[in-house]
Amino acid sequence: MKITGHHTLLLAAGLLAATAGGWAATIEGRVKLPKRETTTVVNKRYEIVSRGGVVSTNPPVAVVYLEGDFPPAKAEPMARVEQKDLMFVPQLLVVQTGTKVEFPNLDDTFHNIFSYSPAKRFDLGRYRTNEKPVPAVMFDTPGVVVLRCEIHEHMRGVILVLATPRFTVTDTEGRYRLEGLPAGTYRLKTWLDSQTTLERTVQLAADTSLRLDLP
């Protein structure tokens, strides 16, 4: 189910006259987060000598981002998702298209990270602690990429690939703040999970601060 809403917010027109490309704007507010937080028992039926018992997903957070006409990144952005204590760290990573993400293994056992998501299908094969070069993947198509480990079926992570450099992840209370935004008209999107993205249009004038609670 995809929830979309198109609402236009016109910021105070009587703001100080702004020159083109002038002072930056800010959007901040709070996202109403879903209450979902799952825990699961690790399957270790055939590994008597095992570790890990119950794993929990991190508390829900949302991603707030602006879509518009932004200049491309000057350098190839890099990011990393570690495998530590049989978990992805972070469990949610947001990157701009064209970002190369490294997947270092910090556990003393093999991991085998893969994704079948349409936005990026890959399989890194089995690799060990401190593998050199660090296995890495370029994410060049916007979309949701669900990460899994072939060996540890409870491991799950998400990379949200966005075609914009203007994004932020809320805190666990849903608070967010996007700053340093150029004036203009944008689509403001709020990603809650792989099935739910909220959308609205905002107009930003220079040197303004917009308070916007979502949805």
Next chain:
Amino acid sequence: MKTRTGIIGATLAMALGSASPGQEALEQLSDRLNFHSRDGSMQLRLSGTIELEGYAISDPVADLVSGSADKFFNPRFGLYLDAQVGTRGYFFAQGRVDRGFDPYYPDKQTEARLDEYALRMELSEPGAGRLFLQLGKFATVVGNWTKRHAAWDNPFITAPLPYGNLTGVWDVFPVPSVDVLLAWAHVSPVGSAPAVLADKEFRLPVIWGPAYAQGVAVAGKWGRFEYAGELKAVGLSARPDRWGEGFSTMERPTMSARLGWRPGPSWNLGFSASTGEYLDRSDHPRIPTGLSRHDYRQTVLAHDLSYAWHHFQFWGEVYAARFEVPRVADVDTLAYYLEAKYRFTPQLSGAMRWNQQWFGEVTNQAGESRPAGRQTWRVDVAPTYRLTTQVQVKLQYSLQHDRPSRERYTQSLSAQLTVRF
């Protein structure tokens, strides 16, 4: 036929549906099957698999697959429970609905079984070497195949040769003479295909699949070494309908152990040993005077090895087994397999396995020496395609050669669709 097509169609529709929604539904179902106690001290997870298998086989059908038809369909539903109790306790169970533990001919009735259930407790303190105690009905600690025998993890549909190739040793009667042994092994006279099929329910392999027998196990880890020992009520070769038998003062348990060594993450080497009785618990009036069924023992020595690097995985095991037949002859056999798997793309992988088994010679009263079983080799090839993270399709072609045999080569083609949630 309509029912079979309906089951396959419904499973595919559920699994794939309109691809993404089907996948989402399975993932949501998986997430919703997690439960916990109010204080969080106990967590439960239910999961399951639907396995649809089809077999096209030539006579005589090899291994533990039993089919009076040359083509048959074998559906299976598995339900799993994993429970974490506090920080040290773990309980798991596996229930299945199918037509027998091993693929069986279509006229066998559908049955529901509790194949596995076990409670595991960690005895060690954090930071020290790990030590676990496990009680229940569970897979053997011997070898390395049991860790990947489940349909989703196994690169093949059938088990390796040591886990299914039948010897001439029975568990319902002790071998009375070498000539009878050779007849039961279909070595002399060379058995026809119907004869090979007819006595399949009596013959034993070296180790029967994962050997989910009742027992108690202790396992641990110390540095790069892993160790495990188990006491089971029945032996490694015991058939599935004996796995539920418990300990009794009249019986002697089977003792098995494995010592493993991991020189690095890529390698895992292990040595296993097992000794126990192989005759079933009936009275066995044909046992010669002065002997009891406790004298009919099976002893197994095994070595296993595995290696993994990036998209390549390799496993190998060799089993040396002796079935003691007092006053007749010992039946010695050596079986091994080498198995490799390579992932070509994120969703497509292929595996190949070479299996071989030899038997030691026995001498009859006429002074003729012959191998105590058919010398066998088999090659298995199996591609696997994962449609989603919850659905995979596997094919397997096997070519087996037995000597002596009326049909020197037997073939089988099988397909398996697995949906998990």
